[in-house]
Every structure is written in C-alpha cells, then in structure tokens.
Amino acid sequence: MIDNHIVLINFSYEINNRDGIRWLELGPILFWLLHNVQKLMVLNVQDLIDKVTKV
Helix, strand or coil: CHHHHHHHHHHHHHHHHHHCCCHHHHHHHHHHHHHHHHHHHHHHHHHHHHHHHHC
C-alpha cells in the first residue's frame, strides 16, 4: 500500500500544479480514500479466505 500512497501524492501534486487545487484540501480526501480502499481490500481477502476454508 506504500507504493499506492506515493502514487497518490505524486498525482495530487500534479493536480495542484496544474489546476491550483491546494494540497491541504486534497490531502485528507486522498488519505481517506486510501484508508478505505485498504480496509475494503482486507475485507475482500478475509471473505475469500473464509469461502476457501469452508469448502
């Protein structure tokens, strides 16, 4: 997930330079998205493990 975080930071930096969106406004949104995507991935993996172990 660290690699994705770096990509998000780079992406937001490019937006900031191009469109004048402030990093302070965009940062928390990206952090929230990253955090929730990570939780969803963990849930999906756990669900998959449960299904496999039940068979």
